[in-house]
Amino acid sequence: MILQIIVYIIIFYLAHNTIKKYRKIHPNEVPGPTPIPILGNLHQLISKKPHVDLTNMSKKYGPLTRIWLADLYTVIISDPNLIREVYVDNFDNFMNRPKIPSIEQSTDFHGTISSSDNDWKRNREIVSVALRKTNIKHIYQLLDYQVDVLIESMKSIEKAGEAFDPRYYLTRFTMSAMYKLIYNKDVPKDEDINNGEIKDLMKPLQQIFIDSGKGSIFDVLEIGRPFYKLYLKYINKNFIKMLDYSRGKFKEHLKDYNPEVQRDLLDILIKEYGHENEDDILWVLSTVTGLFLAGVDTSSTGLEIMLLLLINYPEIQEKAYQEIKSVMKDRSKVLLSDRQSMPFVVAVLKESIRYLPISPFGLPRTTRNDMVIGGKFIPRDSQILINYHALSVNEEYWENPSEFNPLRFLKSDSNPAYIPFSIGNRNCVGANFANDEMFLALSNMILNFKFKSIDGKPIDETQCYGLSLKPNPFKIILESRT
Numbered sequence: 001m002i003l004q005i006i007v008y009i010i011i012f013y014l015a016h017n018t019i020k021k022y023r024k025i026h027p028n029e030v031p032g033p034t035p036i037p038i039l040g041n042l043h044q045l046i047s048k049k050p051h052v053d054l055t056n057m058s059k060k061y062g063p064l065t066r067i068w069l070a071d072l073y074t075v076i077i078s079d080p081n082l083i084r085e086v087y088v089d090n091f092d093n094f095m096n097r098p099k100i101p102s103i104e105q106s107t108d109f110h111g112t113i114s115s116s117d118n119d120w121k122r123n124r125e126i127v128s129v130a131l132r133k134t135n136i137k138h139i140y141q142l143l144d145y146q147v148d149v150l151i152e153s154m155k156s157i158e159k160a161g162e163a164f165d166p167r168y169y170l171t172r173f174t175m176s177a178m179y180k181l182i183y184n185k186d187v188p189k190d191e192d193i194n195n196g197e198i199k200d201l202m203k204p205l206q207q208i209f210i211d212s213g214k215g216s217i218f219d220v221l222e223i224g225r226p227f228y229k230l231y232l233k234y235i236n237k238n239f240i241k242m243l244d245y246s247r248g249k250f251k252e253h254l255k256d257y258n259p260e261v262q263r264d265l266l267d268i269l270i271k272e273y274g275h276e277n278e279d280d281i282l283w284v285l286s287t288v289t290g291l292f293l294a295g296v297d298t299s300s301t302g303l304e305i306m307l308l309l310l311i312n313y314p315e316i317q318e319k320a321y322q323e324i325k326s327v328m329k330d331r332s333k334v335l336l337s338d339r340q341s342m343p344f345v346v347a348v349l350k351e352s353i354r355y356l357p358i359s360p361f362g363l364p365r366t367t368r369n370d371m372v373i374g375g376k377f378i379p380r381d382s383q384i385l386i387n388y389h390a391l392s393v394n395e396e397y398w399e400n401p402s403e404f405n406p407l408r409f410l411k412s413d414s415n416p417a418y419i420p421f422s423i424g425n426r427n428c429v430g431a432n433f434a435n436d437e438m439f440l441a442l443s444n445m446i447l448n449f450k451f452k453s454i455d456g457k458p459i460d461e462t463q464c465y466g467l468s469l470k471p472n473p474f475k476i477i478l479e480s481r482t
């Protein structure tokens with residue numbers, strides 16, 4: 001009898017799941033590949049490069065492509081005008097993030113990255129104001145110090161005749177910058193970020209990236225959700241570990257907290273949200289955790305890509321060096337105020353992350369109501385993703401997109417397909433900070449060193465799929481320019 005009931009439930013579930021995916025929802029629905037029950041189109045995305053697979057699909061189905069990620073109806077956008085229509089013109093309908101279990105389990109949808117509606121608006125305002133240079137000016141000045149530490153480490157590696165590991169040192173740099181911004185504390189110069197005190201933050205952060213890069217089918221498979229939530233609560237506690245780390249820093253901060261003096265971003269958040277009510281504290285901790293998640297790996301991946309490309313294109317490396325040298329004259333350090341005088345270096349930065357985009361899909365959004373975009377019907381509760389790879393290879397917007405050519409950004413400063421930080425009111429809140437830290441690190445590295453590959457051959461430009469699109473790990477040779 002019990003067996004019979006189970007069989008009926010399974011048959012009912014399969015029938016329901018199949019009808020849901022096959023029924024026509026609108027005469028102008030978004031086209032996409034045929035799904036299968038339960039998995040939807042997931043089986044078509046199991047190659048190592050789903051962003052490239054989806055770019056190929058968009059050539060077949062158009063700039064709006066529908067795929068089923070198991071039970072989640074997802075629309076991939078690959079045209080800048082449609083992205084504008086969605087993210088700017090119809091912002092209110094597309095402002096929120098989908099409610100996936102791994103986020104619910106950790107922050108209960110608190111914090112900048114995952115909150116919605118008015119809660120998000122309030123938080124976003126607080127974080128945007130806090131990140132304005134004038135509010136934590138001294139922290140921005142201290143970005144210079146983080147660059148000094150980076151260059152110092154590179155100099156000692158070069159002197160010792162060792163190979164330089166860009167991933168480790170650039171992550172150390174972006175992590176230290178974020179740490180300073182949030183906690184007003186320096187990561188000690190000689191601390192190994194994978195083993196020192198900061199490992200309690202680094203390890204779960206890295207694990208979340210590994211897990212999210214693989215993607216969990218249970219985030220998108222409705223029937224598995226209850227078990228998945230238990231797994232996240234009792235077994236995979238990486239988000240919780242990150243929150244716990246922030247809670248420790250939060251308690252330390254409260255010991256000498258003075259609402260009149262804002263030492264760092266954490267103080268600003270404590271002042272805005274308070275420190276007594278557990279829900280308010282969760283807002284503070286989730287916001288901080290979100291900034292580490294969004295702001296460390298992205299910028300370090302960008303810098304890693306830039307170093308790789310400078311090695312593969314030595315004439316561009318030389319041209320950038322000559323530009324910096326001509327501005328520096330006898331000075332030994334590039335400052336943010338030099339940026340305007342270094343258009344070629346800025347063009348190298350932009351072209352690097354155009355040519356090899358940092359993020360495959362940015363962060364997902366969801367639809368509040370049914371809506372027609374570009375003549376196609378998008379149902380409410382759909383997930384929306386931008387395909388950054390498709391944008392970067394779009395021949396309508398880029399001449400010879402497969403060519404690495406910074407000069408394209410000198411000819412014309414703006415291109416609607418160059419939106420690495422997304423657009424509209426919910427674009428990347430850390431875009432200025434990221435551009436500042438990447439510019440400072442890049443220009444000072446070029447000023448101090450010539451970079452070469454270990455075997456004199458070009459480095460593999462293949463990007464490995466994950467939350468960010470990293471190249472395969474590589475080491476490089478540094479030659480001092482000073």
Ligand code: HEM
Nearest residue numbers: 112113294295298299362363421422426427428429430434
């Ligand atoms: C090169 C580095 C970076 C890239 C390419 C990047 C890109 C993005 C993208 C594409 C989004 C999604 C926006 C959307 O939904 O439309 C985003 C969101 C976000 N980024 Fe960045 N980001 C970078 C660095 C940073 C840094 C350094 C910080 C922190 C200082 C940061 C903090 C955030 C936050 C908090 C969000 C969520 C914004 C919200 O939901 O309101 N990002 N970023």
